[in-house]
Amino acid sequence: MTEQASPDGLAEQLRAARQWAGITQEQLAGLSTVSVRAIRDLEQGRVRHPRRETLRLLAGAMRLSDARRAALELAVEGAEAGTVMREAYGAELAPPPKPLRRLVGRAEELRVLTGLLATEHERLLSVVGLAGVGKTRLAQEAALLLHGRDRTPVVWVDMTGTAPQTAGPAGTRSPRSALTGWARSLALGGRGLDELASVIRGRATLLVLDGHDTGPHLTPPLLELLHVCERLKVLITTREPHRTPGNRMLPLGPLPVPDPEPAEFPGGAEAPGASLTAGQPAVELMLSYVGHMRPDLMPGDSLVRTVARISRALDGVPRAMEAAASWLLLRSPAELLRIAHTTPLDVVDDVTAGDTGVDGGGEGLAALLAAAVARLDDGPAALLGDLSLLPDGWSADQAAAGLSATPAAVVRDVHALMLRGLVRRLPGEEDGAPRFGVLNLVRQLAAERAASLVPATAFVSS
Numbered sequence: 001m002t003e004q005a006s007p008d009g010l011a012e013q014l015r016a017a018r019q020w021a022g023i024t025q026e027q028l029a030g031l032s033t034v035s036v037r038a039i040r041d042l043e044q045g046r047v048r049h050p051r052r053e054t055l056r057l058l059a060g061a062m063r064l065s066d067a068r069r070a071a072l073e074l075a076v077e078g079a080e081a082g083t084v085m086r087e088a089y090g091a092e093l094a095p096p097p098k099p100l101r102r103l104v105g106r107a108e109e110l111r112v113l114t115g116l117l118a119t120e121h122e123r124l125l126s127v128v129g130l131a132g133v134g135k136t137r138l139a140q141e142a143a144l145l146l147h148g149r150d151r152t153p154v155v156w157v158d159m160t161g162t163a164p165q166t167a168g169p170a171g172t173r174s175p176r177s178a179l180t181g182w183a184r185s186l187a188l189g190g191r192g193l194d195e196l197a198s199v200i201r202g203r204a205t206l207l208v209l210d211g212h213d214t215g216p217h218l219t220p221p222l223l224e225l226l227h228v229c230e231r232l233k234v235l236i237t238t239r240e241p242h243r244t245p246g247n248r249m250l251p252l253g254p255l256p257v258p259d260p261e262p263a264e265f266p267g268g269a270e271a272p273g274a275s276l277t278a279g280q281p282a283v284e285l286m287l288s289y290v291g292h293m294r295p296d297l298m299p300g301d302s303l304v305r306t307v308a309r310i311s312r313a314l315d316g317v318p319r320a321m322e323a324a325a326s327w328l329l330l331r332s333p334a335e336l337l338r339i340a341h342t343t344p345l346d347v348v349d350d351v352t353a354g355d356t357g358v359d360g361g362g363e364g365l366a367a368l369l370a371a372a373v374a375r376l377d378d379g380p381a382a383l384l385g386d387l388s389l390l391p392d393g394w395s396a397d398q399a400a401a402g403l404s405a406t407p408a409a410v411v412r413d414v415h416a417l418m419l420r421g422l423v424r425r426l427p428g429e430e431d432g433a434p435r436f437g438v439l440n441l442v443r444q445l446a447a448e449r450a451a452s453l454v455p456a457t458a459f460v461s462s
């Protein structure tokens, strides 16, 4: 190490902590009984291996939290992360990320998820669904609830490729990055089992692997961790289902959308805007996006009706709606509605994403939807193509009859499509049977994929 302390270095942290406490070196010396000279040497990086007792005295004098104290101890060169963490591990050291915005809708899904997380025997759960549907947001809310209510430590690991890679355990410099570094490595089949197991031990803990899309199987070290830490629960969010025994999958569909309107409203009086948003989370969320993007638009009945139709055309997928709202900088609501109906993929990436199709880091939604359809096996892909030609509201039996396939085969493939969020279940039933619809967002992609299957079939059979 050079004389210059790294941003996470002991010297830097100590100085920051003291300034945060609002005291001088002399005052800290008086409060801690550590000499001014020793404090100066530490803050200037001349001493990098203080005794633990010295750090304890300084941390106590500055009234540092356990997490900050652990960070300080970890910054000591050569400090054993495992030892430091074992002492400091708790809810404060492992908090879930704080969401930036309010959760809209999802009361039922949240109830089910937190209910399962509170059940002793459900220890491995996967929220699975389409990109941008709200899996991460739902998991955050559940984790926050658990953390706030039961003081459950939440080890939150961003498994997406865009997450900053934390250094390995040897090079980690903050307690949280040590924990997440071990968990990430372990989830990918690498090291970390011993370290995590020795820190978590018998503590009730929620480990969230957010965006763990590297299927199809979970790695043995992760399952071993569940085995060793008997009060640990693992919550995964993923676009592709993982096939692992004991893994309970919770398919997350988009937000409910309003029913199509029977006809134009005669005078508007029978369908005031308020009734379109009441109990309609997709419309409520889309309206909030529109309000942020275009505060000049009057939220009257006419706008609310248009926004309701846009949210329906975009299937109530939050990320699609947020991106579409950004197009209101260039388009009128009526124009946006027309595009959302006919070529929705043209507006599901933020207007600022430009030619790259990249939306604030990571892949754009249009590309992710195309990838989801491309990943399908041929059977479900062909079925999705056929189903995308049907108007919404078909039942499995109706689809089977119309497609001259056996109901059992159709049900199996519809299930595969539903798990991936390409087909949604609609509210209500018809003749006692659940009704389904293909997402508007993927109709075009489904038709193209199905069309591409035909030559292959012809080739095989010729």
Ligand SMILES: Nc1ncnc2c1ncn2[C@@H]1O[C@H](COP(=O)(O)OP(=O)(O)OP(=O)(O)O)[C@@H](O)[C@H]1O
Binding pocket: 101, 102, 103, 104, 105, 106, 129, 130, 131, 132, 133, 134, 135, 136, 137, 138, 211, 237, 238, 239, 285, 318, 319, 322
């Ligand atoms: N119910 C909701 N209320 C408010 N905002 C939401 C809701 N659901 C999702 N969002 C917002 O929509 C965006 C996409 O949601 P999120 O990141 O949770 O999707 P995801 O399913 O995890 O997608 P990915 O598969 O790409 O990880 C985020 O900005 C999120 O905050």
Ligand SMILES: [Mg+2]
Binding pocket: 135, 136, 137, 210, 211, 237
């Ligand atoms: Mg996510």
